[in-house]
Amino acid sequence: MDKTRLADKHVLITGAARGMGAAVAEHYAAQGAKVCVGDLNLDGCETVVERIKSKGGEAIAVGLDVTKRDQMQAAVKATVDAFGSLNVMLNNAGINKPLMFLDITEANWQQIMDVNALGTLLGMQEAAKQMIAQGRPEKPYKIINVGSILSRQAFDDVVPYSCSKHAVLAMINGGAKALAQHNITVNGYGPGVVRTELWEQLDKDLVAIGKFEKAGESMDKLAESMILLKRYSYPEDVIGTAAFLASHESDYMTGQLLMIDGGMVVQ
Numbered sequence: 001m002d003k004t005r006l007a008d009k010h011v012l013i014t015g016a017a018r019g020m021g022a023a024v025a026e027h028y029a030a031q032g033a034k035v036c037v038g039d040l041n042l043d044g045c046e047t048v049v050e051r052i053k054s055k056g057g058e059a060i061a062v063g064l065d066v067t068k069r070d071q072m073q074a075a076v077k078a079t080v081d082a083f084g085s086l087n088v089m090l091n092n093a094g095i096n097k098p099l100m101f102l103d104i105t106e107a108n109w110q111q112i113m114d115v116n117a118l119g120t121l122l123g124m125q126e127a128a129k130q131m132i133a134q135g136r137p138e139k140p141y142k143i144i145n146v147g148s149i150l151s152r153q154a155f156d157d158v159v160p161y162s163c164s165k166h167a168v169l170a171m172i173n174g175g176a177k178a179l180a181q182h183n184i185t186v187n188g189y190g191p192g193v194v195r196t197e198l199w200e201q202l203d204k205d206l207v208a209i210g211k212f213e214k215a216g217e218s219m220d221k222l223a224e225s226m227i228l229l230k231r232y233s234y235p236e237d238v239i240g241t242a243a244f245l246a247s248h249e250s251d252y253m254t255g256q257l258l259m260i261d262g263g264m265v266v267q
């Protein structure tokens with residue numbers, strides 16, 4: 001691994017106390033990035049920071065609710081105070097709670113849209129304001145949003161989540177157009193079925209609403225029926241693309257959502 005590939009990157013990652021966000025934070029730090037690990041779960045952030053530091057990396061932890069603008073502003077400020085600037089923003093925090101279409105409630109819709117869509121908007125806006133204030137860079141600043149296969153299609157048991165991830169794709173497209181003039185690129189990646197705590201809970205919830213018969217079978221069944229490569233994925237499967245999007249190798253890309261789904265959505 002090239003330990004200097006991301007050496008000039010000062011990154012804020014939301015939802016990074018566990019799962020893919022934590023794995024990406026550690027992968028970035030291992031390649032020289034300085035990383036602010038943000039999450040509702042501050043203890044989890046501190047554990048990730050300890051792991052990064054134990055391997056010689058640099059990181060700080062912040063408690064952060066992405067649905068609150070003042071907390072997003074404080075997280076951006078903490079990143080800049082610690083590292084001197086912010087040049088990569090990764091909007092990763094996300095939640096899901098499946099319900100069949102006719103059972104969707106206002107609360108279910110609101111909670112999912114707040115975290116996944118509004119949280120991404122606030123992260124993009126507050127990062128971009130900071131980046132613009134820093135002055136036009138020679139090489140682009142980067143905003144990276146986490147989409148999903150459900151940015152490109154919808155399943156009947158997770159319609160609010162699908163809407164929220166379509167919104168993430170719209171913000172990648174629209175944000176790229178709005179921010180190019182400041183030399184800020186906006187891209188994203190879309191995982192498919194990834195074995196994290198989010199999916200462990202989803203697996204139980206899908207049994208509760210009658211989509212699968214018993215716990216533990218949803219990931220294998222989806223892999224068999226919907227994934228060309230016939231296996232579900234792990235956080236390690238996404239970290240390479242996440243690093244590419246943060247690195248100078250992707251400097252001439254903007255407005256793109258890269259799928260990392262083993263072939264669930266082919267174009």
Ligand SMILES: NC(=O)c1ccc[n+]([C@@H]2O[C@H](COP(=O)([O-])OP(=O)(O)OC[C@H]3O[C@@H](n4cnc5c(N)ncnc54)[C@H](O)[C@@H]3O)[C@@H](O)[C@H]2O)c1
Binds near residue numbers: 016044195
């Ligand atoms: N796991 C999958 O199969 C899968 C597939 C496609 C996309 N995704 C997306 O990838 C991203 C990461 O998912 P994951 O599987 O690692 O999830 P995860 O549940 O393991 O981790 C998500 C983290 O986000 C944090 N979080 C939740 N609400 C928050 C809020 N309001 N403010 C700040 N932090 C908050 C949680 O505390 C948690 O640490 C999410 O955007 C998710 O929608 C996941």
